[in-house]
Amino acid sequence: MSELTAENAARAIQLVKLKYAAMLPANFVMPDKDRFKFYTLAGGFDTVFQSIYIKTFRKANNAIFGDEKIGAAGINGFVTPDVDPRDRIIYINLDGAGNFGTLVHETLHAISHADFYPRYYCVGGQAPAVVEGITEYLTRKTSLTVGMNRSSYEDWYLTTESWVGAEGSTRHQQMANWIFRGQMPAVWPGNYL
Numbered sequence: 001m002s003e004l005t006a007e008n009a010a011r012a013i014q015l016v017k018l019k020y021a022a023m024l025p026a027n028f029v030m031p032d033k034d035r036f037k038f039y040t041l042a043g044g045f046d047t048v049f050q051s052i053y054i055k056t057f058r059k060a061n062n063a064i065f066g067d068e069k070i071g072a073a074g075i076n077g078f079v080t081p082d083v084d085p086r087d088r089i090i091y092i093n094l095d096g097a098g099n100f101g102t103l104v105h106e107t108l109h110a111i112s113h114a115d116f117y118p119r120y121y122c123v124g125g126q127a128p129a130v131v132e133g134i135t136e137y138l139t140r141k142t143s144l145t146v147g148m149n150r151s152s153y154e155d156w157y158l159t160t161e162s163w164v165g166a167e168g169s170t171r172h173q174q175m176a177n178w179i180f181r182g183q184m185p186a187v188w189p190g191n192y193l
């Protein structure tokens with residue numbers, strides 16, 4: 001049975017809140033499950049992907065994908081690039097390979113500081129890889145079960161983990177301050193691609 005449900009979205013949001021509340025800005029309001037929109041490819045996901053994802057992210061992803069056309073079928077979900085986190089919508093592809101961890105991953109994009117996502121992401125070059133590596137690191141650390149059932153962005157996750165090391169390290173704190181508070185570290189590895 002698919003794990004891509006509104007009930008699991010609520011659980012994913014709660015898991016992220018429990019894990020990272022102390023790292024978020026004071027008074028940060030977590031999204032609720034209604035911010036998730038679940039669509040089959042033909043039932044709307046392809047349409048929103050074409051209109052939002054390709055228009056906004058294709059240029060940023062040029063270094064990774066080149067001019068290759070990215071199809072909606074290969075995308076498990078994405079978050080609209082609104083600057084204010086309260087305006088972001090999380091689209092999930094019910095025909096994709098996503099699982100509960102996808103809901104956690106997308107929740108992290110949805111609560112990221114605007115200077116990390118979408119602004120830094122949209123710089124292009126290495127940036128999308130760095131953003132996905134960091135988001136995936138934090139996704140896999142929310143629980144052992146989530147970590148064991150993830151394989152997305154494996155190389156970028158491993159690059160991030162080898163740089164950050166264990167949770168609680170100085171670099172881990174820098175990473176948290178970047179994604180959740182928009183404070184970009186002075187030094188971060190540039191060999192993600």
Ligand SMILES: [Zn+2]
Binds near residue numbers: 109135
């Ligand atoms: Zn992502």
